[in-house]
Amino acid sequence: MSAPSRNVAVVGGGWAGCAAAVELARRGAAVTLFEQARTLGGRARGVEVHGRTLDNGQHILLGAYKHTLALFRRVGVDPARVLLRLPLQMRYPAGSGGMDFVAPRLPAPWHMMVALVRATGLARADKMAMARFSTAARWMGWQLDDDVSVSVLLDRFEQTPRLQRLMWHPLCLAALNTAPERASANVFLAVLRDSLGAKRAASDMLIPRLELGALLPQAAGRYLEARGGSVRSGAKAETLARTAAGWELAASGQALGGAWRGVFDAVVLATPPAQAATLLAPFAEAAGLAAQLHAFEHEPIATCYLQYGPDLRLPLPFCALLDAPGRRHFGQFVFDRGQLDPGQAGLLAVVVSAAGEAAALDQETLARGIAAQLDAAFPGLGLAAPQWQRVITEKRATFACTPGLARPANATVLAGLVLAGDYTAGDYPATLESAVRSGEAAAAIILRGDASSAKNGSLSHAGGKPGADSVT
Template sequence: MKLAIVGAGWAGMAAAVEAAGAGWDVTLFEATRTLGGRARALPAQRPDGVALTLDNGQHILIGAYAETLALMQRVGVSPSEALLCLPLALPYPDGTGLQTPRWATRWPAPLDAVAAIATARGWRWADRWALVRASLAWQRAGFSCAPHLTVDRLCAGLPQRVMDELIEPLCVSALNLPAAQASAQVFLCVMRDALFGAGYGGWAASSLLLPRTDLSALLPNAAAQWLRTHHNASTRLRLGARVLGLRPQAGGWQLQGSGWTERFDRVVWATAASPAAQAMRQAAHGTPTETSVLDEALNSWANTAEALNFTAITTVYAWAPGVRLSSPMLALRATPNAHAAPAQFVFDRGQLNPQDASAQGVLAFVISASEGERDELQARVLQQAAQQLGLHQLQALQTVVDKRATFACTPGLQRPSQAIAPGLWAAGDYVDGPYPATLEGAVRSGLAAARALETPPSSQR
């Protein structure tokens, strides 16, 4: 049975590993020459001429991302070596903020999170107990709420300090939307897994896992090497091969590219939402009139995917000789004028990878739900670094703006289903599921699509 996977991002690579392991004959198509999609390595150069590797966006994982961590382990990447594990903490440069005490780092969930809340520096006891009460109330409700609720309405009774220093940063980093716009139900799913779930490999679910290597090496490249090593005879990875057409053919699907056509029994479409919708729309237009049910299914799926709105993430990389933060990751304070301090977090890539001389002095500033032009955002971040970190000598290395980084995870959002049509599935962090647009969401969708392949096509209608 021949399977085509279109798109070699994290969802596509997850689907390829799972399907190849289940015995499918897999052909993986990727339009670019680089694996990883929106989470991949990016070559760069410091102002002093030293070459280095950045990423097309700074990412963070948590201990609850069991599917992603298990997949890394499966393809030969040791999570304990590739990721720096930090206990739940959102420290600010002045030392205040939420931090799990060292003596509580091995406590089971949710006691580790309770300890972090109880010892949060700069918080009043009223702040701490209000958050504990709210968390327990969410647990009693099964981490479920009315679908129309926003995060700020869910948390309406919490003190302002808790909102400013915990809820808002968590919401904007996980859902890439401010609390006033983000879905409370999806936020609760993240809180459930992070604070009350089981971690992977002995890690606490709430642990913050920061990549020590570039994102391509973290999973996509390792997955490709695993496929070559273990399933070379039944797997083909075609880089620089853009799929230009999709149409049903003899109980399967025909893919068309520049100068080639090939029939497959099953297809997993693992591109971003917009090109996926376009492909389905074109396939529907090319469907013969006698298969109008299929035409309707393709158009319906495309309609749902096209209705998604997207939000941007900007990562500003900056460098200065000898720069080192007090922690590998720091939260940055918002100001009354949000445009004056746009970044919510800063990462010290030199501390993340101390063996890499080129990474020393390199900082990554992350602006979730970013608005504005690249040069303007970069200038504001450098000014923010001077004001909040006392770093006046930083030089910009590279600023990456991903205008369609994540779908807007708003209340009551209808997301496209995994099953598109008989023998055709979608994979990506935007398909229907409990998680927002995260690496774990992408991996889960890819694995789920591959595991659905044995389902008879008639049941996918």
């Protein structure tokens, strides 16, 4: 079905907005994409650091990211070229006191069974606990009737302290960006379903070789413009109003020549929740939705970049780290960017999820603590004194993924206006795949012409029945 007469504004050029714009353009709509920043990408974008473009945060995709991988191909990006594919793994530096768990290239479920048997750094009791938990989770459909915290879930299934420390807690932080004590067990189970419980290829880890802007947003912008659409970067949406002709959008920005107004048949709000709530504020019937959007709690992510000599090479492209916040060792994963992009030789990226405590430190103190952590994890490499370091903190990187969290549907009570974003209803946390799926779902509602809660409902809850397929 095409919609050549539909004139649609997409407000927000993050991954959800880009996905919505591409899907609308692909099916014949006339699309104008508005992005407040100078570049597309939203919270997954490139920033300039020491004369080079680096990501504002390090991401890992999964082979199960079907919608994201299909979108790459649609806009002319070859996943095999831009992503490093590795088997599912949780590997710590040798001798650091961690574990080494790698799924071999075998069909499911044998890849996980063999990985568990071969894993080092885990005692027999740890392995038995993990096997029992995986079996029980599969038996119950990777879902609880009543959502609880991840910590309660792990205790309920008698997971050993060491297994929690080395496997479950890092996975929870990486996937949900929420501490296990307050993270949703049902969302965590959905992540495990598509990693530990998935087919082997679906469980593969995919690490971007390119900065995130070049990975999708830039290609999406070119795709949109090639199909007659328009990308308005540096354009801030100020207000929305309903008129007899449709939705009137007022925006401003140098790219628009100052104040600007335009009328559209439909609007996709692909902005962060608080900004969407502000645009919805004038509409009394959307007061409940606006309040819900304002109520979202958020969690920060910090990424510490440390530059060493170009000959530096870690034993692995990425590995887990034993954190110790009391010693200012906040790093949870380290990525050797030189093994992903030869132009970044000697550059390490260390990720701190749920980074509230770390983000409270000044950049110099945090970077110095992480450098000391790396030096202890990789003795002999001289990592205590980098040539330069830079901490990039996204203070509102994701929503806090807590048990039973109510998340809004794409459709709203306002006909012709829909939401798109990784925070909308679904059983996955805030990820690139959930953003892409939400954008495509928003586009589908507009193309059907039923963007009203009268047909679609206005609220949903995390931890509901799974969608078509799942991702981390």
